[in-house]
Amino acid sequence: MTSGASHTPAYVEVDLSTCDREPIHVPGAIQPHGVLLALDEDQRVAMASVNVGLLLGTAHEQALGADLYALLGRSAAEAVAERIADWTPAEPLVLTLPGELGGVLAGEEVDITMHRSGGRVVVEIESLGRPRSTLLSYQSARSAMARLAAWQRVDGLLAQLAVEIRQLTEFDRVMVYRFDRNWNGEVVAEERRDDLNPFLGLHYPASDIPAQARRMYTVNWTRLIADVRYQPVHLDPVLDPDTGAPLDLTHSTLRSVSPIHLEYLSNMGVTASMSVSIVIDGELWGLVACHHYSGPHRPSRDARSAAEFLGQVTSSQIAELERAEAREDALAVQGTLSRISARVSASDEAPLTQLIDDPEVLDLVRASGIAICYGDEISTRGDVPDESALRRIADKLLTPPYGEPVASDSLPEVDRALGLVADVAAGALGIGSSDDSWILWLRPELPEIVDWGGDPRNKELYAAEGQEVRLSPRKSFDLWREVVRGHSQPWAEWELDVVRSLRTFMNAVLLQRSREQIAVAESLQRTVLASDAPHLDGMDVAVRYESASSYRLGGDWWDALKLDGGRIAFVVGDVAGHGVSAVGAMTQVRAALRAHMHGGASACESLDLLDSLVVDLLPEQVATAVVAVVDPAAATIEICSAGHPPPLLVRADGTIAELPVQSRPLLGVGAGESTPTSVDLRSGDTVLLYTDGLVERRDDDVTSALERLRRAGFQARPGSVDELVDQLLAGLPGTGDDDTTIFGLRLDHAR
Numbered sequence: 001m002t003s004g005a006s007h008t009p010a011y012v013e014v015d016l017s018t019c020d021r022e023p024i025h026v027p028g029a030i031q032p033h034g035v036l037l038a039l040d041e042d043q044r045v046a047m048a049s050v051n052v053g054l055l056l057g058t059a060h061e062q063a064l065g066a067d068l069y070a071l072l073g074r075s076a077a078e079a080v081a082e083r084i085a086d087w088t089p090a091e092p093l094v095l096t097l098p099g100e101l102g103g104v105l106a107g108e109e110v111d112i113t114m115h116r117s118g119g120r121v122v123v124e125i126e127s128l129g130r131p132r133s134t135l136l137s138y139q140s141a142r143s144a145m146a147r148l149a150a151w152q153r154v155d156g157l158l159a160q161l162a163v164e165i166r167q168l169t170e171f172d173r174v175m176v177y178r179f180d181r182n183w184n185g186e187v188v189a190e191e192r193r194d195d196l197n198p199f200l201g202l203h204y205p206a207s208d209i210p211a212q213a214r215r216m217y218t219v220n221w222t223r224l225i226a227d228v229r230y231q232p233v234h235l236d237p238v239l240d241p242d243t244g245a246p247l248d249l250t251h252s253t254l255r256s257v258s259p260i261h262l263e264y265l266s267n268m269g270v271t272a273s274m275s276v277s278i279v280i281d282g283e284l285w286g287l288v289a290c291h292h293y294s295g296p297h298r299p300s301r302d303a304r305s306a307a308e309f310l311g312q313v314t315s316s317q318i319a320e321l322e323r324a325e326a327r328e329d330a331l332a333v334q335g336t337l338s339r340i341s342a343r344v345s346a347s348d349e350a351p352l353t354q355l356i357d358d359p360e361v362l363d364l365v366r367a368s369g370i371a372i373c374y375g376d377e378i379s380t381r382g383d384v385p386d387e388s389a390l391r392r393i394a395d396k397l398l399t400p401p402y403g404e405p406v407a408s409d410s411l412p413e414v415d416r417a418l419g420l421v422a423d424v425a426a427g428a429l430g431i432g433s434s435d436d437s438w439i440l441w442l443r444p445e446l447p448e449i450v451d452w453g454g455d456p457r458n459k460e461l462y463a464a465e466g467q468e469v470r471l472s473p474r475k476s477f478d479l480w481r482e483v484v485r486g487h488s489q490p491w492a493e494w495e496l497d498v499v500r501s502l503r504t505f506m507n508a509v510l511l512q513r514s515r516e517q518i519a520v521a522e523s524l525q526r527t528v529l530a531s532d533a534p535h536l537d538g539m540d541v542a543v544r545y546e547s548a549s550s551y552r553l554g555g556d557w558w559d560a561l562k563l564d565g566g567r568i569a570f571v572v573g574d575v576a577g578h579g580v581s582a583v584g585a586m587t588q589v590r591a592a593l594r595a596h597m598h599g600g601a602s603a604c605e606s607l608d609l610l611d612s613l614v615v616d617l618l619p620e621q622v623a624t625a626v627v628a629v630v631d632p633a634a635a636t637i638e639i640c641s642a643g644h645p646p647p648l649l650v651r652a653d654g655t656i657a658e659l660p661v662q663s664r665p666l667l668g669v670g671a672g673e674s675t676p677t678s679v680d681l682r683s684g685d686t687v688l689l690y691t692d693g694l695v696e697r698r699d700d701d702v703t704s705a706l707e708r709l710r711r712a713g714f715q716a717r718p719g720s721v722d723e724l725v726d727q728l729l730a731g732l733p734g735t736g737d738d739d740t741t742i743f744g745l746r747l748d749h750a751r
Contacts, residue, residue, distance in 0.1 A: 026246035029232035029256035031225065033298060034126030035105075036235065036254055038117070038247055043068060043081060046120065047240060047247060049254075051233045055125070057102030060236050068123075073098035080112060084121055092301060094128075111301040115251040119242065124254050128300055141306060144168075145313055154321045158189035161288065161314050165307045166191040169274060169299040171290035175199055176278075178286040181490060182206060183214065188286075196293070208264075209287075216250055217277045218284045222308045224274045225257055227296035228265045232256040265291075272297035274304065276311035280319045330494040336360050337498055341505050351509045356381050364502070365429055365495040367441035376436040384442055385421035393418060393425065393440060398432040405431040405499040409443075412486035419486050427488025431499050441499075443488035533743075534560045536568060538632050540746045542721040544729065546693075547739050555582035555623070556691045556741040557590045561597055566633060569597055572689040572743050573625035574644070585621045589614065589667070593625065603627040604640040604674030607664060611642065614668035622668035626661075626689055628745070635747055637687060639677045642667050645692050650724060652684025659687070686724055686746040693740030694728070721746050 030036050035055045038047035045063050053059040056071050068077035076095045083093060092113045099107035105127055113124050144164045151157040158176040166174040173196055176189035183206035190200040209217075217223070233256075240247055249255040265273055272292035278285045288311060299307075340358050347354040355361060356372050356379050369382035371390045378387055385393075396415045397406050409427040412419035426445035432438030533543040543558055555575030563569055571593060575586040592613050596606035607625060614621060626644040630637050639647060639659065643666035646658045659679060665672040681687070721744040728742065 026248055027256040028238050028246050029234045030254040031256055032230055032233045033226050034124055034254045037123045038120040047235050049233045050236050055103045055105045113253055117248045144310060148314060154318055157317055162189045162191040164310055165288055168303045168307050169290055172293050173291040175289045177289050214284050218279055220251055221277045221311060222304055226272055226298035228262055228271050269293055271295050276307050278311055278315050280315055326494055333498045336364050337501055344509060365441050368444055369442040371440045373436060373438050383424045385425050389421045393428050394438050397428055398430050398438055402432045405496045407491040407496060409488045409490045410486055422486045426486050429491050431503055446487055538748050540721045542725045542744045544725050544742045555586045556739045557586050558741050558743050559590060568630050570628045570743055570745055572741055573623060574691045575621060575623040585618050589623050603629050604676050607640055607642045607674045611667045615670040622666045624666055628689060632747055635681045637679045637681060640674045648688040650686040681747055686721055686744055689743040691741045694742060
């Protein structure tokens with residue numbers, strides 16, 4: 001917007017840079033089609049518009065200090081005084097002024113309205129302009145309300161409102177203009193003269209209607225500019241004699257309009273305009289904007305009042321219809337969710353795989369793309385940015401505590417770097433349970449889906465753009481495109497609600513699938529791992545297995561294999577991780593080690609071969625294992641280890657120490673060789689093989705746990721291996737974070 005050298009009462013030069021600060025409620029002037037009188041407590045004129053002489057026949061110098069009788073005649077003055085005494089200012093008075101007044105309004109039927117402004121009663125007088133409208137009978141108003149009430153959708157209601165107000169006011173064009181949450185506007189309904197090009201669907205930036213103007217529209221439902229080219233009529237005096245401040249004309253029907261706005265209208269070819277506010281729950285929702293192109297136009301006061309009434313009625317209907325539409329949208333999307341849920345439940349695919357492949361997963365929240373991250377693996381569908389951008393969006397949008405959906409219609413405002421991907425992801429709706437488990441739905445920026453529907457007004461304006469026309473609808477739209485760059489269509493509350501419902505359903509499905517898989521894995525684990533130690537001649541053995549506190553399934557295993565020459569191999573191992581995948585990997589690793597050793601490979605050779613198998617067949621897994629091959633006849637034990645905690649040797653006197661075993665790297669790293677360690681067993685010696693769950697607690701390790709045992713003076717009391725294992729478990733109390741296996745062995749006839 002631009003202005004020439006116009007002044008406000010504060011004598012501030014008005015231009016684009018001051019548009020949002022212009023004090024439009026105190027213009028110090030009115031439009032010339034009426035006269036304004038500001039009365040003191042004695043109902044004498046303290047301030048008056050300088051056209052009082054032209055319209056009422058009393059020069060403004062003489063009007064100041066005069067009473068209403070001198071200006072309006074006895075009958076009209078008494079009617080005004082009575083209205084002030086009763087203070088029912090909402091209804092205008094319709095009076096005929098005496099012919100002897102001498103002004104333009106002498107002998108004319110006039111509308112007189114009143115309102116309070118500070119300590120003043122403001123009286124505004126304007127001629128009817130033309131005979132009172134016969135359209136505004138009770139029956140016609142009732143018919144208009146019935147036609148509006150017939151609509152069950154907001155778009156139809158607004159289109160009908162444009163029709164009704166154009167019939168009442170006879171403007172060339174009537175538009176309904178709706179604000180978004182950032183106060184940008186869109187023409188959502190229009191009724192116009194056939195030869196005018198449409199404005200329907202055009203968008204305008206928030207700067208077109210600055211904040212102070214929006215506030216005034218909220219408290220003053222109608223505003224008329226009868227002639228865009230009018231010359232303002234100033235008040236005299238400019239400042240209130242009692243307060244020294246300009247008179248607040250917020251509620252004035254004659255208030256002079258910002259010269260910036262007048263220039264805006266003039267550049268659009270508008271010669272007269274009127275607006276009717278649409279206010280919902282005390283907030284400006286939109287405007288009915290009326291434009292005339294063929295000269296001055298002043299609808300009668302009753303026509304304007306009827307238009308205001310229809311605007312108020314429509315405001316109430318919009319509020320109810322929006323709530324109803326939200327309910328309908330929510331019900332419709334629940335149907336979509338039900339179909340998605342049924343397909344996910346019936347599918348043999350993994351639930352998240354079926355979800356992202358579902359044909360309606362994007363329609364669920366009107367998205368253009370979706371990304372699902374689970375276990376740090378990302379799957380996508382539709383239009384999405386690259387993986388690094390998706391992770392950045394999730395990192396910025398989804399923060400602890402997780403669980404509730406979060407939405408943004410401007411990701412570049414969340415993180416400026418995300419402006420680079422706004423063409424496909426300007427907005428996102430996401431929900432997560434951790435930093436590596438989340439779902440994002442994405443929307444592109446609005447300029448991708450909104451454009452002009454044609455020349456905003458006519459060829460002359462189009463030709464003038466870029467030359468001397470400083471503001472036009474086309475230029476305004478260019479501004480709007482800049483304002484909404486990086487913004488997507490906003491997310492509705494019902495879309496967040498359906499995501500909450502989807503989260504609940506998916507959690508239930510995943511839990512059910514997990515329980516089913518755990519049941520199968522537990523059965524497999526029980527089949528593979530016996531609960532009791534084997535009975536071996538000449539040996540005392542014991543085994544204990546305790547599941548972790550947080551997981552029912554773990555990767556621990558133990559085994560005992562009879563080899564040639566009377567030797568026996570005892571194995572304890574641990575596959576990293578928990579749950580179904582760990583049990584499956586454990587079963588394969590245990591079976592492979594058995595096969596290698598039964599095939600004649602030594603313990604160390606078997607571990608080296610097992611390393612290659614884990615690398616090739618279980619690339620996402622690592623494991624540890626210790627193999628102790630006992631020769632009862634020689635009373636020796638050969639130990640090979642792959643990254644496993646060193647065995648413990650418990651002497652007959654109860655002292656406990658780690659065996660110095662050489663260890664190769666973990667199974668699954670694809671490097672290193674095993675080296676055997678031989679140990680002679682003495683009478684009463686017990687060797688304990690165990691997994692790290694025995695000595696590791698949160699923020700603990702093997703070394704510190706054993707040192708704690710020593711400081712506590714732990715000694716194994718004489719007795720069976722079963723008793724020794726139980727004593728060791730009791731010596732390291734507390735809830736562990738891992739499953740625990742202990743295998744103890746003792747020769748009956750050692751050296």
